[in-house]
Amino acid sequence: VGVCGVALTAEWLGTSTGFPFGEYRYTELLGPRIDGKVPWLIPASWFLMALPSFALAVERKESRLSQWLLGAVLLTAWDFSLDPAMSYLSPYWVWExxxxxxxxxxxxxxxxLVTAFVIMAVLDWTGSRRVVEALPRGFLAGYYLAVLGMSFGMVLVGGLWISVALTIPVIVWIGSQWPSIRARTDVSGLAHAGSTS
Incomplete structure (x- = not known):
């Protein structure tokens, strides 16, 4: 709820004032809109990618602020392909x-970056760290890559090479983290099996 509230507030301000994202408007293609501005699907979409971004960030044994920043970068990296795919290739929203x-x-x-950073803090403050630590790391990383892959595939097929180039580093980074993600998934699974036996 907290994440969706932050996302809705940021999106409502953005579509009403142009801050903090710039001047844009959603079209009718994403369905009913809250206050005629923000589609109901949008706050949920923020949450559904914020959680795996947060999970990948807390894998790093660093300070909380560093983890929030990494989570914000991972969530923002999604937009480098999402936005061109959904506004330039398909008119789900329009930039003024x-x-x-x-x-x-x-x-x-x-x-x-700012909105995502606040969302990472909200996730941490509301106990999501315990939630993601109980979930399979490989699943969360795979989910992030699957969702990212949809918009990445669109910009790749559409020939939007700048978006492709900006997205590849995060894919490579997650790939480089995969051995440790798999290892932690295996350890978590063994711990869970031991606790239920």
């Missing part, structure tokens, strides 16, 4: 004016 990345303004990146 010119932008640096297929119509997307640079302010949007900053807005995503």
């Amino acid at each position: 004016g010119e932008g640096v990345l297929y119509g997307m303004p640079l302010l949007n990146v900053a807005g995503w």
Whole structure:
């Protein structure tokens, strides 16, 4: 609920004032909109990618602030392919004016980072760390890659090479973390089996 509340607030401000993402509007393609501005699906979509981003971030044994920042970067990295796929290739939302990345303004990146950072903090404060630690790490990483892969595939087929280039590093990074993710998944599974035997 907290994540959806933060996301809805940011999106409502964005569509109403242009802050913190830039000036844009959603079309009718995403269905009914809250207050005629933000589709109901949008806050849920933030949550559904925020949780695996948070899970991947807490894998790193660093300070909480560093984990929140990494989670924010992972969530924002999704938008490098999502936004061009959903606004440039398909008109699910429309940017008003010119932008640096297929119509997307640079302010949007900053807005995503700040919003995502707040969301990571909210997830931590509301006990989500215990939730993700109880879930299979491999599943969460695979889910993140699967969702990212949908928009990445769209920009790849569409020939949006800047978006492709910006997205590849996060895919490579997750691939480099896969052995440790799998190892922690196996350890968690053994611990769970031991606790139920």
